[in-house]
Structure formats: C-alpha cells, structure tokens
Amino acid sequence: MKFHIAERIADAVLYEGYVLYPYRASAIKNRMRWQFGIIAPKAPDEGAGEPWFQQTECLIEGAAVDIRLSVRLRFLTTHVARPFQGRGAAGLKGPPSYVQGVRPESAPVTPWLEGIPQSIEVDDVSIGDATVVRDLRQTTGIDARLCIEMAPLGTYVKVRIRVENLDPWQPEFAVNRDALLQRSLVSAHLLLGVDRGAFVSLLDPPEEAEKAIADCRNERTWPVLVGEHGGRQMMLSSPIVLYDYPALAPESQGDLCDGTEIDEILSLRIMTLTDEEKREARATDPRAGAIIDRTDAMSADALSRLHGTMRMSDFFNPADEPSPDEAFVVVGSARIEKGSRVRLRPNRRADAMDMFLRDQPATVAGVYRDVDQRTYVAVTVDADPGADMHASFGRFFYFDPEEMEPL
Secondary structure, three states, rough: OHHHHHHHHHHHOOOOOOOOOOOOOOOOOOOOOOOOOOOOOOOOHHHHHOOOOEEEEEEEOOOOOOEEEEEEEEEEEEEEOOOOOOOOOOOOOOOOOOOOOOOOOOOOOOOOOOEEEEEEEEEEOOOOOEEEEEEEEHOOOEEEEEEEEEEEEEEEEEEEEEEEEEEOOOOHHHHOOHHHHOOOOOEEEEEEEEOOOOEEEOOOOOOHHHHHHHHOEEOOOOEOOOOOOOOOOOOEEEEEOOOOOOOOOOOOOOOOOOOOOOOOHHHHHHHOOHHHHHHHHOOHHHHHHHHHHHHHHHOHHHHHHHOOOOOOOOOOOOOOOOOOOEEEEOOOEEEEEOOOOOEEOOOOOOOOOHHHHOOOEEEEEEEEEOOOOOOEEEEEEEOOOHHHHHHOOOEEEEEEEHEEEEE
C-alpha cells in the first residue's frame, strides 16, 4: 500500500514532543519527554504505569471476500546518546550542524534519549485469515507484538488491531522513566490502507453505520481518514486526537515537534536564541540541530508566508454538501446565498454587538453548516468601513437565518 501521501502528517505525530523549544537537553520541558503513544511493559499496578497496549477498531465497507487490508505500525525506539563532553562548539569549522560528543561549556552533561524510527508492515490481510500476529522482538529487541483481526459485521467488515508490549516489568522502571522508555514503543501509531473497500469515518458515519461505529472500542488511539479529501482508502490511527483529513499547512518549512504551536511564533522565538543557546540545541540531537539550522536559513519571504494565511475549516460544509460559496437557505420565500442583501434582526441576545447590529443592512458572504448540521449565515455589515478588509481575512459576523430578513 502506498502511504506516501499520509506520511507527512504521520511524521508530525511520530515526532510530536520529541524535543521542544528551546530545543536544549538542559531545558526543564525536555526532561519529561513523550506524553503520547507510549506502549510500555505492563506495571504490576496497571493503572499506575504507562499503557501496555493500544487497540484500534474500525469498519470497512465493501464485499467482505474482496477486501484487502494493509497495516503499517510506526514508532520510535530509544537509546541513550553518548553524553556530550569536551570544549564548546564555538571553534568548529564549517556550517552549524549537529556534532556528536561536543557541547558548550555552559551546558550540563544531560543524558539524552535519541529516537530511532521503526516501521513494521503487514500487507494483503483478508477476511479469510485467522488472527495475523507479527513478533516485533527481532526488529526492536523488545518483546512486543502486532495482532490483526478482521470479521464480518452485517454489511461491513470490522477490523481490530492491537499492539502489545509483553516485556517484563522491572522495579527500576518505577523510578527511572528513561529506563522504561528504552523498553517501550514510543509515539506508536498505525497507518491503515484498504483495497477493494472503503473505510467508514468514525467521526461522521452514515446513519446505517452509527450503531456499529458506537460499538468500536479504541483504546488510546483515534482512527481518522487521511489522504485526499473525500477519499476513504486510508486511515491514521493516532495517539493524538485529530479530525478526518488532517493536514499540515503547505507554508510550513518543516516539523517543529510541537503541533500545538504556531509556526510563525515559534520560528521567531528560535531566532531570538543566543549563539550559545543555539550551539547547545545543535549538540542536543540531530533533529534539534536541523530545526535550528532550518530556521536560521529561513528567508524573509518564507517567514512572511507563515503570517496571515486563512483557510476554510473542514468542519464546515462536508465534502458531500455545497461549499459556503454555493450553499443557500430559504428565509420566508427568498433564497439567501452569497451576495444576497439582508437586514439583521438579532433576537438571541448572544452578545452586546447585537445592540449595534440591529436593523443594519448587510451582505451575505456564505452559508455554513457545522458538524451538528446547524445553518449559519456569514455577513459583512454594509456600514462597516472595514468590511472589505474583514472579508479578505475571512472574518464575518454569523447569524441564524431567523435573525435576518431579505432586502
């Protein structure tokens, strides 16, 4: 299965929290790494330790005998990088880069777990197969396994995938998290692909699939559709909550290991680091060094592209419905759509702005439907001198169709 169109978003999941700004091993926020997707040895008191398994369940639509499933398990294994020793990096020749074994004099010698990406692939699983089991011990040195089951469920096929860590618990793990992580699968997630079938969205299933979807048990994973919008041949089962068809902004210059940040703000923060701080970051880890180097080399044009880009959220007007520019709603006997003129009659007392917008003429900018299928009309107020500017930014006032009358 060709997963390449989903690998960029999957890599963002794989390296989420790997190393955070200011990208130095000595920073407090980099002392407790990896909060998502850890599959660790099972603790004696299971509720007190890290999870020892993940489970993904989803549905495939299609003729059961024809369906073929492909699975790619992706995760990091970790090892302690060689402690940094010796003189500072200031005297190094050539461009700034990661240099193993070199650290600034001011940087403490901090043990650092380096992550090694791993991938386990299972192709061409069919409904006729018994439970498919892949032993991860030979690849990782960790006693872990991947289990895949497929079973008919009415007009669908139900898929269950478990990833389990069977390594024995050691008393050291209770007091040494780094030791635990070295016997764990870290940032574990799945890419799923189907031939001769189609996955069913767990977030927005068709009415006839709602009961079966409600019975799917996903443990510490959130399966979502990925790839081209509207396609249903791939899923990403992520340890991070996502929506269907997640994507990275094309303006992004590369992964910053922190999807909760804004690229522009984080890039500007990196630019404020002192030369010594940057040297320590480069000496922390190859990925940290690459982030510093890439940001240092960013052009003014590339930085400006990170500022002020607006995109429509996929939560509005799903793919099988008209876009906000094409949708309409009937108010009275009039068809209200983009470009229609209306007079505002706010009646819900949502906020103080209703007092000022009452009776104002406005122009419709689009008709939106949210995930609960509620309809909202976006407008710009005709008397607002900044209406054109707001429209260019995609900033509108939103009203229920009952809160306006056609002009």
